[in-house]
Amino acid sequence: MPMVVAPSRGSLRLRMKPDGSASGYVDGAWWPRSWDLATELPELLAVLAARQGSIERVTYNLTRWEPGTRRLTVDGRVVRLEGFRSQHPGTVTVAGRGRRRLTLLVVPPEATPSAGHHALMTASRRDNVDSTDVLHALDLGADAAVPEPMPAATESWENDGGSRLR
Incomplete structure (x- = not known):
């Protein structure tokens, strides 16, 4: 039996890339207030x-x-919730009819306000093609050092066993 939940009217912390943006790894970022998926x-x-x-x-x-429910009813529609150990822990993917999907960076609820804001703004930039790992590192804290993102081609080279000249 699906859990029936009405949307709250709080302040949603979500930033999306503009339509027509370079796709990159994520389509935007979401900063939930807890790790309770059924609530958020x-x-x-x-x-x-x-x-x-x-x-x-x-x-x-x-x-x-x-841990939570496998189905939610939101605005009269049943939505399936599917958990995978293989999915990047810093993302959720929302799928609609006809293969339309959005992948969102999840900013941890416990992120500091400045770090959370920075992660939301960075992931939603029109030209952002940073990997999920680079984006997820942004939540470490306002004063944490964030590595310079590598261009996607360089990152692929590094991950496939190549080596950058130092």
């Missing part, structure tokens, strides 16, 4: 439905979120 998703899905259309499924990392 309704408001997010209500907003994303305006951009995405009907939302049918959300995938997430099983180890990152509190």
Whole structure:
């Protein structure tokens, strides 16, 4: 039986790349207030439905979120929640009809205000193609050193066993 939840009317912390942006690894960033997916998703899905259309499924990392329901009913529609250990722990993917998908960087709820804001703004830049790992490192704290992101081609070379000249 799906859990029925009405969207809250709080302040959603979400930033999306503008339409027509270079796709990169993520389509934007979301900063939930807790690790309780059933509590946090309704408001997010209500907003994303305006951009995405009907939302049918959300995938997430099983180890990152509190255990919860496998289905939610939001605005009269059933949404499947599917957890995977293989999904990057710093993302959720929202899928609608016809293979329309959005991948969002998840800023940890415990991030400092300045670090959370910085992660939201960076991930949603039109030209951002940073890897999920580079973006996820942004939540370490306002004063944490953030490595300079490598261009995507260089990162692929490094990850495939290549070596940059130092």
